Amino acid sequence: MVTDRLAQTVREQLRIGRLLPLGEREDGSWITERAASDLLGRAAAEVPGARLGALRIGPADPDTAGTPAVPPPPSALPPGPLRIAAECGATLEEPLPVTVDRLRDVLLDAATDRLGLLVEAVDIRVTEVLDEFPAPSPEAPRPHPVESPAPDPATAAIARAAASVPGVARLAPVLGSPRAVRIEGAHIRIELAVAADHRAVDVARAVRTAVSEAAPAPEDQPPTVAVLVTAVEP
Numbered sequence: 001m002v003t004d005r006l007a008q009t010v011r012e013q014l015r016i017g018r019l020l021p022l023g024e025r026e027d028g029s030w031i032t033e034r035a036a037s038d039l040l041g042r043a044a045a046e047v048p049g050a051r052l053g054a055l056r057i058g059p060a061d062p063d064t065a066g067t068p069a070v071p072p073p074p075s076a077l078p079p080g081p082l083r084i085a086a087e088c089g090a091t092l093e094e095p096l097p098v099t100v101d102r103l104r105d106v107l108l109d110a111a112t113d114r115l116g117l118l119v120e121a122v123d124i125r126v127t128e129v130l131d132e133f134p135a136p137s138p139e140a141p142r143p144h145p146v147e148s149p150a151p152d153p154a155t156a157a158i159a160r161a162a163a164s165v166p167g168v169a170r171l172a173p174v175l176g177s178p179r180a181v182r183i184e185g186a187h188i189r190i191e192l193a194v195a196a197d198h199r200a201v202d203v204a205r206a207v208r209t210a211v212s213e214a215a216p217a218p219e220d221q222p223p224t225v226a227v228l229v230t231a232v233e234p
Contacts, residue, residue, distance in 0.1 A: 015034060016032040016033065016034045016035075016174050016230070017032055017033025017034045017037065017057075018032075018033045018057070018058065018075075018077055019031070019032060019033070019072075019073055019075060019076035019077060019228065020032070020033055020036060020057055020077055020082060020117065021068075021076070021077055021078065021079040021080065021082075021117075021118070022115065022116055022117065022200060022201050022204055022227075022229060023116045023118070023201040023204070023205070024079065024118070025066045025067065025068060025069050025079035026069050027069075027116075027201060027204065027205060027208075028068065028069050028070040028204075028208055028224070028225060028226050028227065029201060029204035029205070029208070029226070029227040029228075029229065030072065030073055030076045030077075030226070030227070030228050030229070031115065031117070031200060031228070031229040031230075031232075032174065032228070032229070032230050032231075033056075033057050035193075035229055035230055035231045035232050036057055036111070036115055036117065036232075037055050037057065038231075038232065039110060039114060039115060039196065039232045040052075040055060040084070040107055040110050040111060041055070042196075042234065043106050043107065043109075043110035043114070044086075044088075044103060044106060044107060046106065047099070047102055047103045047106050048093070048094075048099075048102075049090055049091040049093050049094055049099050049130075050088050050089070050090050050091075050099050050100075050102070050103045051088060051089040051090070051128075051130065052086060052087075052088050052103070053086070053087035053088055053089060053127060053128075054086070054087045055084065055085070055086045055087070056084075056085045056086075057082055057083070057084050057085075057117075058077070058082065058083060058085075059077060059080055059081070059082060059083070060080070060081040060082055060083040060119075060120040060121060061080070061081065061120075062080075064080050064081065065077070065078040065079065065080035066078055066079045066080055067079075068226075070187070070224040070225065070226045071187050071189075071224065071226060072226060073175060073189060073226060073228050074175065076228075079118075080118070081118050081119070081120035082111075082117055082118060082119050082120065083119070083120060083121045083122075083123065084107055084108075084111065084119055084121070084122045084123070085123045085125075086103075086107065086122070086123070086124050086125070087124075087125050087126075087127045088100070088103060088124060088125075088126055088127065088128075089126070089127065089128035089129070089130045090126050090128075090129065090130060091129070091130045091131070092129060096126055100124050100126060103124055104122045104124055107122050107124075108122050113199070114196070114199060114200070114232075115199070115200045115201065115232070116199055116200055116201025116202065116204075154183065154215070154216055155179075155181045155183060157214050157215075157216075158181050158183070158188060158190065158211050158214055158215055159171060159180065159181050159190075160214070161210040161211050161213070161214035162180075162181075162190050162192060162207050162210060162211055163192075164210065165203060165206045165207045165210050166198065166203075166206070167194050167195050167197075167198030167199075167202070167203035167206070168192055168193075168194060168195075168203060168207065169192070169193040169194055169195045169231070169233045170192065170193050170233075171190070171191065171192050171193075172191055172192055172193040172230045172231055173191045173230070174191060174228075174230045175191060175228070180192060183215075186221050186222070186223050186224060187223065187224045187225075187226070188211055188215055188223055188224070188225045188226070189225075189226045189227075189228065190207065190211060190225070190226075190227055190228070191227075191228045191230050192207065192227070192228075192229065192230065193229070193230055193231035193232070193233050194229055194231075194232055194233070195232075195233055196232050196233060196234045200229050200232060203229075204227040204229060207225075207227050208225040208226075208227055211223075211225045212225055
């Protein structure tokens with residue numbers, strides 16, 4: 001039923017969060033807020049005396065947002081500086097400002113050096129003083145989306161080109177379709193997971209180049225390519 005599909009779409013959007021601009025506007029790439037938050041959470045887990053709580057990533061100033069260089073995924077945020085807002089619990093083994101500064105540095109470094117997000121500020125609020133620091137619970141594994149068979153040779157060629165780029169872990173659709181490659185006229189969107197030992201924005205740039213070269217298109221209308229990173233896998 002239409003109502004069931006709509007409800008499923010809403011639940012999926014809530015699960016993956018916002019689609020954040022990855023890199024500069026010319027990079028034509030985005031990452032799900034969930035994928036970015038998962039990586040930041042793993043980085044924060046290495047900070048002694050701190051336990052990361054709620055984390056939100058959004059535009060630092062919506063009025064300064066730019067225009068995407070390629071058609072963006074549905075509901076994607078426009079390119080522009082971002083702000084990370086996080087809550088945390090902390091022990092008193094060190095002064096709270098010291099722990100907060102260390103956590104802020106780790107989050108900023110992970111966002112910029114491991115993902116390629118343009119982060120302008122990291123705001124951290126301590127919401128709990130911990131008597132002791134419990135071990136983090138293991139994260140439950142998430143099912144991998146299953147990619148359906150490619151419906152045509154052009155889509156198959158694009159999928160192979162993207163999957164062959166170093167740092168691409170797998171094709172991983174999340175936007176309501178089992179297909180990771182969407183072709184609409186001269187525009188191509190591809191959804192994929194990257195390996196955590198590669199910088200996400202660098203992988204996305206390489207994928208866009210590989211897909212552009214693999215995509216059949218008239219010489220007078222070169223394809224545009226958008227990449228959506230849907231997971232960063234350790």
